[in-house]
Amino acid sequence: MARKGKGKSKAKKTLKVTSNKILEHSQINRAPHSFVVHRGLVGSNIRQLVVDMRKVMEPYTASNLRVHRKNVLKDFLSVAGPLGVTHILAFTRSETGINFKVSRLPRGPTLTFRIKSYCLSKDVISSLKRHSMYAQQFENHPLLVLNNFAREGLHFKLMSTMFQNMFPSINVNKIQLNDIRRCVLFNFDPETNLIDFRHYSIKIVPVGMSRGVKKLIQTKIPNMGRYHDVSEYLLNPGYLSESEAEQDGPHNEVTLPQTVKSRGNIAAHQSAVRLIEIGPRMTLQLLKIEEGLWDGEVIYHEFIQKTDEEIAEIKKRKAKKRKLKENRRKQQEQNVEKKKLARDKQKKKSLAGMKKKEKEEDEDSEVEQPAADSKVMDESSNDDLEDADWYRKEVGEEPDPEFFPVKSTRPSLKRKMKSSENTKPKKQKFKEEKASKGPKKGFQKNKGSTLTAKKPNLKKKVHFQQKKGKRKQ
The missing domain is CATH 1.20.5 (Single alpha-helices involved in coiled-coils or other helix-helix interfaces)
Known part of the structure; x- marks a missing residue:
């Protein structure tokens, strides 16, 4: 019976895991995805700002997206559909300054902001005494906070809805506190008409205990060489460094509905929520809102008013x-x-x-085929005759007809020579050809049929012999 129960519990566990995977997959498909890119020549600092902004939008963004100079907006749009991308965040540089465009795919609208000032994540982190940066906080999407956007005007409604749709929605009844690790803040300043963008890491710390006890809970071994008793360390926090002091109070103290993974944060107990800035920072000014995707009708413009x-x-x-x-x-x-x-x-x-x-x-090949066959036959018969002659010379007997068959009686297709041609013997033919060419040099032909030699020139001969004798002397 025990074994059966064990098997059932395992089956239940596997079923629960598969159902959780299906639910997670459906949540990923429903969540908004984004591309964060830069267009044109923007400089190294803006490229680093693009990388920091991708960190903000994780995990539902293309972290390792490569952008080339030749890429145009159509290239991103063609890929966005199959990947389920809903927003494009683009950084551009113009003559007047740096612009930040937020577009909803596939048909807009497009919000264009002017970046008045910005600060990279590395600069923000280097300014902190104790930063809070770890890889696990980027596994879940950040919490969105909008401040001072509940105002009259179409552009405020469009801005608030655009910012809300950039991040996944949260179900308050089902959300796990362990999944909330980061926070993104958009704050509108009505005096300057500027929007402050901030990115924070959320830290939860237990409240209602001395700093010494907190150190013990967090597995940090304190130096008790100065104390006579443990009670002095627990009850007197004055010996601790001032840098560890945090300003906690009713403004950031809450009662936890769930247990959080960090030490000392138990359900139904009070804990303090602290925000540690991890960057980047941006100060934005809304320039215009376009109806389409980067080239539609202008719905709102900050500086230009048209009739x-x-x-x-x-x-x-x-x-x-x-x-x-x-x-x-x-x-x-x-x-x-x-x-x-x-x-x-x-x-x-x-x-x-x-x-x-x-x-x-x-x-043409059919016409030429018989002539080719006859040629092959003639060649084969010649080869047989040569083999028969060799056999006679070497063996001294007539070859057996089985080994060397008799030549085929098929009539040759070659043109037969006339009886009048080539009947003369070879010697007679040669003499006639020689006579037709004429006498050799040094001979002359007389009136008769016989040939007589020319008389030698004796003067030339004597002269040649005299020269020869002088050379010898």
């Missing part, structure tokens, strides 16, 4: 531009179709020509 007539004229101009673009696209499609038809026609023509050429080659 209804100007707006109507801009709309008319955009409609004309859109129509011209559509006509151009139709013309391009027609040209492509025309080229395709011409290509198919040329292909058919070339295939017909190739077939015709193959047919002609086959006919």
